[in-house]
Amino acid sequence: MPDNFLKRRDIGKLIASVRDAGGRFVAPALAARQAVYKDISSAEELDDDYILPRNSYKELVFPQTEVIADFTIGKDGVGLKGRDVTGRDTVVFGARPCEAASLESLRSVFTWGFIDEFCTKREDRLVVITIACTKADGACFCTTVDLSPKSVTGSDVALSETDAGDYLVHSVSEKGKAFIAKHSDVFKAKPSADAVVKPIIMPERIKGVDLEKIKKFLSDTAHYENPVWPELTRKCIGCGACTYVCPTCHCFDITDEATAYGGKTPFEGERRKNWDACQFDNFTLHASGHNPRDTQFKRWRNRFMCKFNYYPKKFSSKGCVGCGRCIRVCPVRLDITEVMEAISKRP
Amino acid sequence: MNNIYLPQLVTIEDIYEEAPDVRSFRLVFKDKFLRDSFEFKTGQFGLYSAFGLGESTFCIASSPTRKGYIQCTFRRSGRVTGGLYDLSIGDTMGFRGPYGNCFPMDEWKGKDLVFIAGGIGLPPVRSVIWNVLDRREDFGKVTIVYGAKTVADLVYKNELEHWEARNDVRLVQTVDPGGETPGWKGKIGFVPAILEETATSAENAIAVMCGPPIMIKYVLNALGKLGFADEDVYTTLENKMKCGVGKCGRCNVGDIYICKEGPVYTAVEVKRMYNDF
Numbered sequence: 001m002p003d004n005f006l007k008r009r010d011i012g013k014l015i016a017s018v019r020d021a022g023g024r025f026v027a028p029a030l031a032a033r034q035a036v037y038k039d040i041s042s043a044e045e046l047d048d049d050y051i052l053p054r055n056s057y058k059e060l061v062f063p064q065t066e067v068i069a070d071f072t073i074g075k076d077g078v079g080l081k082g083r084d085v086t087g088r089d090t091v092v093f094g095a096r097p098c099e100a101a102s103l104e105s106l107r108s109v110f111t112w113g114f115i116d117e118f119c120t121k122r123e124d125r126l127v128v129i130t131i132a133c134t135k136a137d138g139a140c141f142c143t144t145v146d147l148s149p150k151s152v153t154g155s156d157v158a159l160s161e162t163d164a165g166d167y168l169v170h171s172v173s174e175k176g177k178a179f180i181a182k183h184s185d186v187f188k189a190k191p192s193a194d195a196v197v198k199p200i201i202m203p204e205r206i207k208g209v210d211l212e213k214i215k216k217f218l219s220d221t222a223h224y225e226n227p228v229w230p231e232l233t234r235k236c237i238g239c240g241a242c243t244y245v246c247p248t249c250h251c252f253d254i255t256d257e258a259t260a261y262g263g264k265t266p267f268e269g270e271r272r273k274n275w276d277a278c279q280f281d282n283f284t285l286h287a288s289g290h291n292p293r294d295t296q297f298k299r300w301r302n303r304f305m306c307k308f309n310y311y312p313k314k315f316s317s318k319g320c321v322g323c324g325r326c327i328r329v330c331p332v333r334l335d336i337t338e339v340m341e342a343i344s345k346r347p
Numbered sequence: 348m349n350n351i352y353l354p355q356l357v358t359i360e361d362i363y364e365e366a367p368d369v370r371s372f373r374l375v376f377k378d379k380f381l382r383d384s385f386e387f388k389t390g391q392f393g394l395y396s397a398f399g400l401g402e403s404t405f406c407i408a409s410s411p412t413r414k415g416y417i418q419c420t421f422r423r424s425g426r427v428t429g430g431l432y433d434l435s436i437g438d439t440m441g442f443r444g445p446y447g448n449c450f451p452m453d454e455w456k457g458k459d460l461v462f463i464a465g466g467i468g469l470p471p472v473r474s475v476i477w478n479v480l481d482r483r484e485d486f487g488k489v490t491i492v493y494g495a496k497t498v499a500d501l502v503y504k505n506e507l508e509h510w511e512a513r514n515d516v517r518l519v520q521t522v523d524p525g526g527e528t529p530g531w532k533g534k535i536g537f538v539p540a541i542l543e544e545t546a547t548s549a550e551n552a553i554a555v556m557c558g559p560p561i562m563i564k565y566v567l568n569a570l571g572k573l574g575f576a577d578e579d580v581y582t583t584l585e586n587k588m589k590c591g592v593g594k595c596g597r598c599n600v601g602d603i604y605i606c607k608e609g610p611v612y613t614a615v616e617v618k619r620m621y622n623d624f
Contacts, residue, residue, distance in 0.1 A: 068352045071398045078398060078439040082353035113607060114351045114592035121348065221601065221621045251596030254352060254589045258399035261430065269399050273352065276595070284587050284597050287403075287424040290560060292586065292600070292624045302599075302623075310602045 002168035004180055005191035006159065011093075012043035014186045023089035026060060028053045037092065046094070051135050052323060056099060056247035057092045058106060061122040067270045068118065068254070074266040085118050087125040091179070095130045098142040098321040100154035102247035103128065108315035109250045118273065127179045130155040131167070132200050139324030140203040141337050145211065147321055149200050162195045203322075208341035211308070217343050218309040224301070228346065232339050233300040235332045240277030242326035242336075243303065248311065248319050251276045251283075278302050304339060351592055354396050354441030355381060360416060362436055365502040366495075369467060370432060371408065371420040374442060386445075387411055389452060389474045390583055390611040393444025394591050395419055397430030404588040406610070407445060408470035410477035417442070420470040420502060446591045447610050450475055450555065450581060459487035461547045463566055465538050465558030466495045469502050471583045471610075472557050476510075483515060490517045490547050494538040497526035519545055539565035542573070549574035555581045560624050567614055580614035584624060600624045 006014075015025045019041060028050040029038040035050035037057045072079040103123065110119040133140075133149035142148055152158045156176030159167040169187055171177045180187045217223050243249040253276040258269025276283060279299050285291045293299045311319030320336070327335050361373040376382040387407055394402040403425075409418035423432040434440060452475070460479060464472045479486050491510060495501045501520065510518045520533035521541040527533075534541050538558065554575050556566050563582055570580050586598035586605045593607035601621025603609065 068350060069354075073398055078356055080354070080356055080398070080441070082348075082350035084348040084350070086348075109594055112593045114594070115349065116351060116592075116594060117348050118350075221619070224601075224622045250594065252589070253595065254402055256396075256399050256401045261399040267399060271352070271396075271398075271401075276589075276597075278596055286585075286587055287422065287428065288559065292560075298623075305601065306596070310599070313602055 002160070002191060003171050004169035004187040004189065005195070006167040006169050006187055008165040010186040011046070014183055015040065015043060017183060018089070018091050021089065023091060025091050025093060026057065027093040051133070051137050052096050052099070052325070054245065054325070056102070056245055056325065057095055058102065058247050060090055060092060060126055061103070061119050062106060062250065065272055065274045066118060068273050069271040070268070071271065072266070072268040085121045087121040089125050090122070091127045091129060093129045095128050096133060096323065097130050097149055097151040097155065098147050098323045099247045100128050100130050101147055101151060101318055101321045103154045105248045105311055105315065105317040105319065106250055108317045112315070127156045127175055128154060129157040129159060131159045131161060134161055134198045134201055136201045136203045137324070139327040140322065141206060141324055142322035143203050143205040144209050144337065145318065145320050145322040148202060161198045163198055164195065166195065168195065168197060206337055206341065208344055209337065210344040213344045214308050214340060215312065217346055218305055226346070228342060229301045230297040232342055233297045233334065236279070236296050236300050236334050237332055238279045238281065238296050238299065239331060240279040241329045241331065243277035243279055244275060245325040245329050247321060247323060248307070249277070251278050278306070304336070352443070352590065354394070354443045356439050357442045359434055359436055359438050359440065365420060365504070366500050368423040368432070369420065369502055371418055373416050373418050374440070375416050377439070382415065387417070388445070388449030389478045390449035390471065391445035391447050392591070392610060393419070393442050393446065394588070395431060396441025397427050397434070398441060400430040401427045402441070402443070402589070403427040403431070404591060406471035406474065406583065408473050410474050410481060412478050412481035420467070422467050443591060446606055448608070450611050452478060455553050456485045457487060459548065459552040461490040461492065461552060461554045463492045463538060463542055463554060463556035463558070465562040466500060467502060468558035468562070469493055472555055473503060473506070475555055480516070487551065488517070489515065490519070490545065492519045492521070492538060492542045492545060494521035494523070494541060495526070496523045498522055498528045498531055500526070538562055539569040542566060542569045547573060549579070553579050553581065557583050563617070567617070570614070577614035577618060582612060582614070582617060583610045584612060585610060586624065
């Protein structure tokens with residue numbers, strides 16, 4: 001039984017009331033002819049046709065780049081000041097259930113021992129509103145990684161679309177309940193009697209994939225020498241695109257950007273945390289010239305290990321949510337599910 | 348907000364020329380409270396900032412038995428280390444840490460110790476050596492086997508002389524074949540082979556080593572031949588790091604994050620690792 005009802009025509013009102021209170025309303029909208037998560041100001045900007053936005057909404061908690069400290073180097077010495085993030089009330093509307101499951105994975109890394117408050121303070125103020133999928137494409141494989149378009153993990157408010165384009169509303173978390181209560185003018189108490197829910201589309205589970213077998217294979221350190229890695233991943237060109245669109249990829253670099261450096265001239269600059277990717281050859285390159293992951297297959301293997309071994313084993317969380325973005329974006333058509341299948345077949 | 352990436356400011360109190368392109372800095376915290384209260388354990392590391400260029404990871408090369416300062420030793424090899432190298436006494440830089448685990452030195456009381464280091468792998472081992480020498484009576488025999496490519500590349504030359512002169516330390520120095528000078532009195536050969544030659548007893552002994560990955564692998568073999576059990580052999584692994592706190596994703600050896608679960612490991616743990624370093 002749904003808790004509430006949301007009319008399509010009331011979304012504009014919801015956007016306005018979130019924004020009037022100083023918040024951000026992020027939803028799938030077109031940019032460069034494709035659906036992406038965008039900060040929108042009116043319901044007209046919503047893309048009605050999307051399956052899954054091209055980018056992940058992880059950037060709402062883990063931006064592509066952000067300043068973590070400012071410094072000035074002057075005649076009187078060094079001034080250094082860390083940045084604060086208070087976060088901003090943010091609603092992501094129309095997220096897909098696969099992706100919602102990824103936030104707790106990111107959180108598990110960013111709170112492992114040391115708490116990265118740049119991430120957690122943003123997440124604390126993020127409300128995730130998912131819409132169950134009525135469309136899928138060939139790259140969707142959530143069901144293969146034990147999720148589904150009906151999953152509500154990581155979702156605060158879960159919506160199901162009706163034939164009329166309205167939504168049945170399920171509050172999932174306390175945060176979601178509070179959000180609905182706050183916007184009770186648009187979240188109506190009762191659905192119309194004639195509301196019919198659109199059929200949910202279930203991507204077919206890839207039969208050849210056996211997550212248990214993959215886990216076992218990866219847990220055995222001997223698998224590192226298995227020829228399966230160079231064989232299957234030889235065509236990877238190391239562009240890193242898969243990592244940037246992946247909702248669970250968390251790697252970053254810390255760099256300085258300054259107006260000048262050295263000499264007697266005073267200068268100022270910022271220290272930044274930027275997305276990085278384990279697919280790049282200099283990612284693990286030592287100062288000595290030694291590189292533990294000196295060839296592309298080792299870097300690809302690391303990414304696969306991260307998804308199906310490190311995340312589940314270290315953090316008991318999902319490294320892959322089956323959103324399929326890495327498959328759609330790959331310029332050489334390296335399909336992660338093909339590697340999953342091939343490894344599942346190994347003895 | 349607690350900003351885990353925010354360094355502390357430190358002043359370079361002294362600079363030591365160690366070898367070509369290798370320098371040590373003696374660093375003190377600008378903040379008085381931190382200067383008095385800062386604590387670390389032998390084996391831990393930090394991230395050192397050249398503001399405007401970025402951060403690099405090195406071990407803390409001084410011993411926690413020496414209070415009031417920390418020391419780092421680094422080779423000029425990239426952008427950040429190049430920038431650090433250009434700094435002068437009195438300049439300010441950044442430090443984050445201490446991070447990582449440490450050598451379980453309390454468990455080693457009464458045991459003999461053999462230290463093995465290659466090239467710029469000596470700094471982390473040096474922290475242990477001084478920790479031992481500063482409370483010498485707690486430990487048994489001390490043997491140090493140290494090698495570098497050439498005589499010039501040996502770091503801490505003053506301290507090597509000091510250790511050489513002590514009668515409670517056995518120091519064996521070596522250089523790679525071709526790296527010797529006419530007056531060289533030490534050995535000529537690679538560290539693992541020289542280590543075997545020393546015939547150091549494994550009885551009631553602990554081995555501590557640091558060096559390039561290839562050296563670590565061969566030294567493990569040599570220690571095995573000398574009869575050392577894997578659980579009595581310690582090493583400190585280094586990998587490229589950016590955050591130092593288990594998030595940036597590059598120092599992992601398989602599923603093990605060096606920054607969080609290391610950098611100190613026993614040979615038992617090293618042998619269980621994925622072949623990824």
